[in-house]
Amino acid sequence: MTRVLVLGATSAIAQQLARAYAERGAALFLVARNEQRLSAVADDLRVRGAQVQTAVADLDDPAAHEELLAGAAPLEIVFLAYGVLGDARETERSAEAAEAVLRSNLLRPISLLTRAATLLEAQRSGCIVALASVAGDRGRASNTVYGASKAGLAAFLSGLRNRLARSGVRVITVKPGLVDTPMTGHLSKNRLYTSPERVARDVIRAVDGRSDVVYTPWWWRWVMLVLRLIPEPVFKRLSL
Amino acid sequence: MPLESWGRYPKARQAAVTVHWRSDPLPRVHGTLLPFGQGRSYGDCCLNDGGTLLETSRLDRFIEFDPGPGILRCEAGARVGDILAFTVPRGFFLPVVPGTQIVSVGGAIANDIHGKNHFRAGTFGRHVRRLELLRSTGERVACSPEENLDLFAATVAGLGLTGLITWAELQLRPVQGPFVESETVPFHGLSEFFALDADSSQRFEYTVAWIDPRPRGLRGLYFRGDHSTRAGKTKPPRPAAAFPLDLPAFAVSGPTVAAFDALYYARGRLRAGRRLLRHAPFFFPLDGLGRWNRVYGKRGLLQFQCVVPDQDAVQALLDRTASSGLRSSLAVLKTFGDVPSPGMLSFPREGATLSLDFPNLGPQVFALLDALEAIVHDAGGAVYPAKDARMSAATFAAAYPRLAEFERYVDPGFSSSLWRRVRGA
Numbered sequence: 001m002t003r004v005l006v007l008g009a010t011s012a013i014a015q016q017l018a019r020a021y022a023e024r025g026a027a028l029f030l031v032a033r034n035e036q037r038l039s040a041v042a043d044d045l046r047v048r049g050a051q052v053q054t055a056v057a058d059l060d061d062p063a064a065h066e067e068l069l070a071g072a073a074p075l076e077i078v079f080l081a082y083g084v085l086g087d088a089r090e091t092e093r094s095a096e097a098a099e100a101v102l103r104s105n106l107l108r109p110i111s112l113l114t115r116a117a118t119l120l121e122a123q124r125s126g127c128i129v130a131l132a133s134v135a136g137d138r139g140r141a142s143n144t145v146y147g148a149s150k151a152g153l154a155a156f157l158s159g160l161r162n163r164l165a166r167s168g169v170r171v172i173t174v175k176p177g178l179v180d181t182p183m184t185g186h187l188s189k190n191r192l193y194t195s196p197e198r199v200a201r202d203v204i205r206a207v208d209g210r211s212d213v214v215y216t217p218w219w220w221r222w223v224m225l226v227l228r229l230i231p232e233p234v235f236k237r238l239s240l
Numbered sequence: 241m242p243l244e245s246w247g248r249y250p251k252a253r254q255a256a257v258t259v260h261w262r263s264d265p266l267p268r269v270h271g272t273l274l275p276f277g278q279g280r281s282y283g284d285c286c287l288n289d290g291g292t293l294l295e296t297s298r299l300d301r302f303i304e305f306d307p308g309p310g311i312l313r314c315e316a317g318a319r320v321g322d323i324l325a326f327t328v329p330r331g332f333f334l335p336v337v338p339g340t341q342i343v344s345v346g347g348a349i350a351n352d353i354h355g356k357n358h359f360r361a362g363t364f365g366r367h368v369r370r371l372e373l374l375r376s377t378g379e380r381v382a383c384s385p386e387e388n389l390d391l392f393a394a395t396v397a398g399l400g401l402t403g404l405i406t407w408a409e410l411q412l413r414p415v416q417g418p419f420v421e422s423e424t425v426p427f428h429g430l431s432e433f434f435a436l437d438a439d440s441s442q443r444f445e446y447t448v449a450w451i452d453p454r455p456r457g458l459r460g461l462y463f464r465g466d467h468s469t470r471a472g473k474t475k476p477p478r479p480a481a482a483f484p485l486d487l488p489a490f491a492v493s494g495p496t497v498a499a500f501d502a503l504y505y506a507r508g509r510l511r512a513g514r515r516l517l518r519h520a521p522f523f524f525p526l527d528g529l530g531r532w533n534r535v536y537g538k539r540g541l542l543q544f545q546c547v548v549p550d551q552d553a554v555q556a557l558l559d560r561t562a563s564s565g566l567r568s569s570l571a572v573l574k575t576f577g578d579v580p581s582p583g584m585l586s587f588p589r590e591g592a593t594l595s596l597d598f599p600n601l602g603p604q605v606f607a608l609l610d611a612l613e614a615i616v617h618d619a620g621g622a623v624y625p626a627k628d629a630r631m632s633a634a635t636f637a638a639a640y641p642r643l644a645e646f647e648r649y650v651d652p653g654f655s656s657s658l659w660r661r662v663r664g665a
Binding site for chain 1: 258261298301302303304
């Protein structure tokens with residue numbers, strides 16, 4: 001039976017991913033901060049055929065990390081969907097707000113995944129999957145800090161993948177584009193937006209297959225490649 | 241993208257807020273709220289011009305399933321198709337399903353939808369064991385035929401006006417597999433339809449007819465079927481390819497409709513007789529083409545669905561349509577039985593129900609719809625709010641005698657475009 005630890009289980013993408021695993025009869029260990037929401041997600045997954053355990057925890061608090069991962073062991077698939085978008089304007093003005101984004105999107109994921117990596121390395125199997133973002137591929141004025149946090153996470157995941165390759169542990173970096181979720185609820189949607197169902201489908205395909213870095217939808221890989229190729233003297237003048 | 245109804249008429253401007261969690265309070269807004277599920281009602285009962293829509297598609301979680309008696313509790317945004325995908329492999333089916341599986345449970349309750357088995361199973365609302373209503377006061381009220389019965393009766397067929405349904409508990413019915421034993425019978429003339437129907441409703445659970453009301457004499461295909469006892473694997477549902485563009489207004493007009501009808505009839509004749517079908521093509525043939533309303537272009541379509549007591553009234557409706565020179569692009573005829581619904585504003589009642597689709601050509605279609613409405617009114621029938629964009633306050637009041645009683649349960653924080661129209665306000 002597949003075992004999946006979901007960090008940030010009430011996120012829209014995590015819910016869809018967990019559903020797909022529930023239909024395969026997986027054992028799910030769900031972690032989220034809001035107890036009512038977590039139990040709504042857990043009930044849904046149980047009805048759909050999963051074995052479910054839950055833990056209510058604020059992942060921003062690193063004191064809980066050690067115990068949480070020990071409780072979820074043995075690990076097999078670790079899915080990290082925990083993160084914040086932050087208010088881009090506010091992070092421009094307030095260093096505290098910028099730090100809070102870096103804490104939730106970079107420092108705490110590193111704390112969690114470092115511990116998970118140690119456990120998986122010892123058992124010489126398993127898979128870490130984490131949500132980075134296309135926003136990390138190149139810094140832009142519209143989400144400087146968020147982009148930096150996701151760029152940092154992507155670099156961390158790349159290093160972790162390199163380190164764990166020898167132990168047979170996989171690390172998958174997922175880079176979604178714009179996704180229609182509560183995180184982007186306040187933004188108006190256009191054709192570039194995709195559904196959390198689609199992202200979850202692409203993530204599962206990556207886990208079942210052999211990808212290391214997944215863009216979802218796939219065409220973001222080429223969009224971001226083009227964006228990265230624009231010379232800085234030109235790029236800095238664009239409004240993106 | 242702005243939210244619109246399936247008929248894409250009338251156009252409305254409103255805000256939309258997605259409800260992500262059933263435990264969340266209602267958003268604080270200026271003006272009124274209206275729940276919006278999958279936007280499959282045709283006219284304006286799912287629109288709230290100048291107000292706010294509560295978009296419920298994310299309230300799609302299952303809560304509890306009891307495979308013994310076949311009871312499912314789920315959030316109100318769960319779709320009929322999602323439920324069937326879950327229940328059919330477990331040996332259960334919804335006792336009443338509409339013509340599309342892309343409708344939410346909340347929408348099915350609020351419009352008290354019917355299926356091809358009304359004469360046996362009644363409406364959807366009859367199979368709702370319990371539901372929770374979130375009122376604009378913040379109060380959560382559990383309603384059922386035993387508990388807060390009045391509010392339950394107002395909420396079933398309540399057009400979303402009594403508050404937000406957060407979850408519902410549904411009684412399912414057992415089935416042995418994913419198949420339907422179906423039979424197609426071509427017929428000519430209304431009398432033949434009614435004779436076929438009288439006989440078929442004795443012997444089959446599901447019945448419906450597609451009709452081609454051409455000037456040379458009505459013809460049609462009568463579909464009837466039962467759940468098959470044959471077991472089989474359920475195919476995972478795949479979303480149909482969506483129709484990719486808005487066609488120009490003239491795409492659906494007399495000659496193209498006549499050609500379509502002739503082809504569809506010919507195909508039906510070729511396939512006449514018994515066939516084993518999966519449940520989706522039998523119950524939800526139109527779901528085979530996603531977003532098919534785009535065929536009618538940006539101006540959209542108007543569907544007219546009514547129930548009238550007898551064959552004479554159906555004939556009068558068809559004659560009036562023929563004399564207008566307009567041709568219905570899709571016409572469906574079936575009969576309702578006398579099974580009562582708990583809903584105060586429930587549409588189905590004993591008689592024949594005819595539905596006609598027209599591309600939105602403006603005044604000439606409106607004039608015809610007014611004339612059809614008058615025929616229904618005079619015959620003592622009713623027009624279906626879920627399909628309506630036009631009916632007058634007087635027609636509505638005459639067809640729904642429990643209206644005054646219903647009004648007492650309307651949540652003052654909720655309203656809809658349809659509601660403001662049919663109350664003459």
